[in-house]
Amino acid sequence: MRDVAAAADVSLKTVSRVVNREQGVGTATEARVTDTIRRLGFRRNDLARSLRRGQSTATIGLVVGDVGNPFFSGIARAVEQVAHDQGYMVITGSSDEDDDHERELVATLCSRRVDGILLVPAGRDQRYLLPEVAVGTAIVFLDRPPGGIGADAVVLDNVGGARRAVDHLLAQGHRRIGLLRDSTTVLTAQQRTRGYCAALAGAGIEVDQRLLRSGLHDADDAARAARDLLALDDPATALFAVNNRMSLGALRVLHCHDSPVALVGFDDFELADMLARPITVVAHDPAAMGATAAKLLFARLAGDTGPHRRVVLPTTLVARGSGEVPP
Amino acid sequence: MRDVAAAADVSLKTVSRVVNREQGVGTATEARVTDTIRRLGFRRNDLARSLRRGQSTATIGLVVGDVGNPFFSGIARAVEQVAHDQGYMVITGSSDEDDDHERELVATLCSRRVDGILLVPAGRDQRYLLPEVAVGTAIVFLDRPPGGIGADAVVLDNVGGARRAVDHLLAQGHRRIGLLRDSTTVLTAQQRTRGYCAALAGAGIEVDQRLLRSGLHDADDAARAARDLLALDDPATALFAVNNRMSLGALRVLHCHDSPVALVGFDDFELADMLARPITVVAHDPAAMGATAAKLLFARLAGDTGPHRRVVLPTTLVARGSGEVPP
């Protein structure tokens, strides 16, 4: 900028005015400066700008479990869209559902002075965020509510959705319904398990611990667990998968299984309706979740200081076949 | 930092030393400073740090067509992983395959002084990047080679992959093979069309322009075009879809079509093998592409000044059924 000023024979401030389209620059001067800028290939340094202005880096952070998972990439896409409309960029990080990794990502984002953070928490305790909140960083939770602190959150009706899924299986006459779930620490898995238990309780069925498989990290784990459940002395006749990866594993097993086994999965799939055995799911809208959370964040950045809000998005049971198999 | 220095009764520089774990601070002093930092909730401002050090913001930019598309989110995930290993974060942006949008995103990234950019170009001309390259920003192209400038690139064997796909259909006896492709400006679509034409030429078949459908922006467009092709007086007996969205549209049509029509698509799908009509695809590895490109970028950032490299990743034809249907 100094170089531009020297070359155009004006003061630094004048260049700054031109760059920022401020008023009060003579047309001739402006033309000369604009020209010099182009000639020298000058580009404003937004780092320095943010530093000096002391606020708004026009950047928000997004921490999800894994951008490679369509659920999260759907969120990411929507967030990016809203951010772009506001002139913001987004730094995305995947926590791999790991507590420490989550904290590390958040810390880095804060060090870079992002204006706000959209967080899908992996851990159960986000008290580590208290200093950041105090400093004024806006934070909105996605998919799972905050632990140990108050904050805005956009979540799904997990208990209700799971309950409806399992009720649906019960209505088909199933009594032995296996549960496939990932890490027990992730709150959504817990809530969906609650829905599962509530449905069974509603039908007067006691939960058989052997039908509950936890700590499954990926589709392969889920597939192994599904095979297990179908090989029990008193095997499961139906499966409830708490998320898309669990469903994927289950699908892989059921696809090669002779006697039909019922399956309902949480999270929808792109090709769900065109499968050999179209899968019945608890569907919801990841993009709506991302967009809602992002809008909430920008409302906070715009000065909204109302009480913490919790938005609960609905889920719908979409019957496609795999859930309508009798025992 | 000044506050910490004052509160701990040391100089600014000493705090800086502690924060950066530099040598030469008395254990007692260090403890005092560390304590004060925690007490005051101090966090180093990486913006100011980057500004002062004059290099490395430890951030790279990634511009893709649409993070919501599994092809791109697979890339994003791999890029993020490599970046994280290097202590970098990544700012991701979706161009929506729009030329202007691409330039705007790149400009913003440059203003933020990212150390490097991974770019899936939407447009055909990236000469606008010349000033950035001159300034030292590292740039690696993904999926499509640069236009008008020299730069590293990681691409697929598009012509070869498409040719094999169409050869495969020809081997089944097909003579009227429809082509579904998106924007004609996107180079990958052009190359895949070249492969299509080459295969037909190899079989001594002239290209029928009515079988070529271009400018399809999404799966819905592709579905409409596919229906058209099957409703011709002399209808297509097979379809070649140039990417996952085109395939999706075609699948949707073929799924409800009585007489079987052959289909081969470029890009693999997660559930491809479990579909009612398992889809034959030209498969490749998006994650490998992202990782390779990211590693190339970091090699450049580490000082590699060799000539521009072009890495061509292989494609494989995976026969699953939809491509093995006779006319």
Added chain:
DNA sequence: CTGAAAGCGCTAACAG
């Protein structure tokens, strides 16, 4: 309409 000086939060270079 234009410019000079000060300073954002930090680190590099040099003292002590």
Added chain:
DNA sequence: CTGTTAGCGCTTTCAG
């Protein structure tokens, strides 16, 4: 082992 000074590239404040 610790402190002082200058300055990264920009904007803000105030004075022409």
